[in-house]
Amino acid sequence: MSAIRFDKVSHKFDDRTIVSDLSLDIECGDFVSIVGSSGSGKTTLMKMINGLITPDHGTVYVNGVAVSEMDVVELRRGIGYSIQGNVLFPHLTIEENIGYVLSLKGLSREQIAARVTDLLHTFQLPDDIRQRVPSQISGGQAQRVGIARAYAAEANILLMDEPFGAVDAITRYQLQEDLKRWHETLGLTIVFITHDIREALKMSNKILVLHEGKVQQYAACEEILRNPAVGFVEDLVRMSH
Template sequence: MIQFRDVSQQYEAGKPIIQNLSLNIEAGEFVVLIGPSGCGKTTLLKMMNGLIAPNSGEIIIKGKTIKDWDPIVLKRNIGYVIQQVGLFPHLSIEKNMAYPLDLQKTAAAQKQERARELIHLVGLDESYLKKYPNELSGGQKQRVGMARALAADPEIILMDEPLGAVDQINRAVLQDEIIRIYQSLHKTIVFVTHDIEEAIKLGTKIVVLNQGEIMEIGTRDDIVFHSKSDFAEAFIGNKGFLSYLNIVKIKQVICPFNGSAAEKDITLAVNEADPLIVGIRRCLENGVNKIGVRNANGTLIGAFDLGCLSRLKF
C-alpha cells in the first residue's frame, strides 16, 4: 500500500530529518509512528500526503510513485486528521464533514446521507449536524475531524497527534472510537503520537524513530518484550510494560478451574474484560494468589493468578 525506499529528507542548511529510510505499510495495517520530538514522524506523514518531497529515494502509494500522482488527486484519496482539527467556523458540522465531497462535486442528497452515516460512525447523534464548531467540546471537534477525513471513503487515513490536545478521559474514549472505526472499516491508518501507551494500545505495527531513522519495528509484543534496539528499549522502558498491563484483557490469560473444593469458595472476582493490571492489583490488595473471573453475565468462568500470565504469547 505505502512504501518508502531509501528515502532521505534534509531541509536547507540543516541536519537530515529523514535518513535513508525504508518502510513497508501493508493494506489494512494500523501503523503508529513514535519517537522523541524532531525524530521525523510528522515529516514522514507529510511526505505520504505529497506535502513534502523527499530529497532522495522513492515513495510509492498504491503501486505508483508520489511523482506520478496528481497532487490534488493524491490528497483527495488520503484522509488527514491533525491535532488542531481545522474546522471551518462559519460552516455547520454537516457542511464541515461534507467539505471533501464538495471538492468532488457530489450531489447534495448524497452529501446529506453521508453526513448522517458519519456522525453515527464517530459516536455522535444527528442533532450535531446543525451545530457549529464553537458549540462543540474539544473531543467532539476531534470526532468531527475524523468524520471529515472519512467522508470521501479514502483507503488511507493519516493522523498527526489527533488526540494530543484532548484531556486524558476523553482521550481514552476517542482511542476506543478509533479502534472501533478501524475494525469496522479496515482502512490503512498511519498514526503519529509521542504517547507510549497510545502507541501500544492502537498499533498493529509500531515504528520507533530517532533522528530520522527506524530504531525498531514490530507488534506491541515485539516492542515491549523483544526489543533489539538499545534506544527503543530505553525509550519504551517500564512505561511500555505498564501500558501493556493496562491494555491487555484478563480474558486472554484465564486459567480454567481444576475442580478443587477451594475454587468453589472464591469470593473475590474481576471481570474478564478488565485489564491485567486490575487483576494484579486485586491480588496484591487482598493478599491472595488467586481470584475469580466472571463473564459479562456475571458467571464465574475461571481464575486469575500471576501464574496465568505465562499463558500470554509474547
C-alpha cells in the first residue's frame, strides 16, 4: 500500500494554477525529494498531505485513507513536519518542545520525560540541553530538536520543507548524512523539498521534478541521471555536475 497517493489533484490560487492534474504514489519507506523552481507547487503539494491545503479537484490519500475523510487534528499528529529553522516554540524548553505532541496525546509527565530521553539519544543530542530554551542551543542542535519533535509520536511519515536551508555548510552536510541514516533505521517515509538537485540526489531514492505545477519526471535517482525526461530535468542534472 502507498504511504501517500495523489489522484488527479489540481489546485489554484486566485487565477493561477499551482498544481495541475497530478497523480503519483509515494511508497512506504521511500525518501522522495521534490525539486523545482520557486512557485512550481512544491510546498502546496506537501501541505495537501497534512491537510493544510485542500485541493480544488482530486483526492490525496495517506495510508490508504482520503485526507478529506480524516480528522485533521489526528492526521497532523500522525505526520511529522519539519521546516526551515524548525520554528521551535521559543518560550518552551527543549524537553517541552520535543514532548509537545506527546502532551496533546495525553501521556504523563514521566512517560514524556522517558520518551524525550530516547529521542535525544536517537537524534544525537546531549541530555543536558533538555532544560534549555531554543535560543540557548546551536542551529544544528535546533534542527535535530525539530526533527525529534516531528518524530516524537512515532509518525511513519515525515514532511520536510527545505529544513537545512538556514544552517552552515558543515552542519548541513552532517545533517544530510544523519537524516539518511535515520530514514533507514527508523523506517520512515520522507517527503523532502529542496532547491538543490545535488542534495536531492544525495539524500533520496526517488526525485519528483515539478515545473509550473506539472510533473516533469518522477523516478529513481539513477533514472533521473541517466534518462532525463525533458529539457527542464536535463538542465537540473547538468547543474548537479
